């Protein structure tokens with residue numbers, strides 16, 4: 001079956017035909033509704049998956065837990081969380097928003113174990129929109145060469161000429177989270193909202209936080225003051241407009257640090273993804289913007305359900321943060337060209353919109 005589809009693809013989906021043909025996707029054969037792997041970057045061991053599972057190291061017919069006191073459970077959670085709050089009250093980097101861009105940034109940045117990173121996510125469930133593809137469908141489309149990021153993570157995909165498809169977006173999101181959250185230099189504070197920024201002498205120096213459920217009830221209760229977290233660098237990856245979207249850049253505008261938040265423009269996959277990566281930058285001293293929040297600030301097009309730009313924008317934001325911290329990074333030479341790049345990118349956005 002896979003070879004039939006591979007030959008179908010090589011015959012039909014050349015680079016040129018992808019743009020010319022009315023058919024632009026993997027063919028579904030009537031006999032097999034789920035898409036068979038066309039080319040997978042993860043080797044599958046069929047014989048291992050067909051053999052009987054090895055028995056668990058305990059007796060499932062007479063299972064008994066070790067005893068515990070309820071107060072011990074409570075103290076384990078409380079002590080660790082409060083220790084984290086104490087540790088991260090003054091940290092290297094705060095990443096606001098744990099969608100595909102924020103997670104990609106945190107993954108890249110946390111490779112340097114000396115960098116301490118707090119991820120603040122207003123939702124109980126980190127991942128933003130990356131639990132699904134578009135319109136609540138499962139598959140996640142990633143345009144090349146961003147598939148190299150998936151290779152690094154070890155996320156399997158079906159490979160076509162110009163793009164790859166992860167069979168379920170949740171596979172990407174759960175994989176990146178499992179690797180990221182295991183790192184000692186990372187703490188995820190979920191169900192916590194960033195309500196404001198710390199700004200001193202025109203430089204962003206941290207975030208103002210509150211329990212997300214408190215943030216959502218400011219109009220139903222009397223004043224509930226927030227908490228704070230200082231950071232050498234803040235990365236804002238709050239996604240596009242919405243109840244909690246573009247929070248970072250909207251606040252920069254309301255306090256006069258930037259002139260406008262144009263709002264993202266209509267969809268154009270091809271110009272949008274390049275522009276998002278190109279425009280990912282330190283918008284004001286101390287604050288880097290990544291992911292779809294970049295489109296909000298610059299009036300760039302949206303790309304809809306293709307996720308490569310979120311990954312590479314997040315990666316670029318991580319290297320910009322490393323640069324800001326005075327650490328080795330992959331953007332130093334690019335950054336020196338920034339004014340010209342921004343101009344060129346803004347022109348290309350305008351041309352695309354015309």
Ligand code: AHZ
Nearest residue numbers: 097099100101122128129194238239244247291292302304
């Ligand atoms: O809950 C938000 C989500 O998980 C979180 N967030 C937003 N404001 C916050 C705040 N405090 C804490 N004030 C906050 N958390 O930020 C996360 C944003 O994730 P996302 O998936 O919405 O954004 P992204 O930029 O990572 O990915 C965008 C994916 C899109 S949208 C799109 C289109 O509309 O065309 N196309 C793509 C690929």
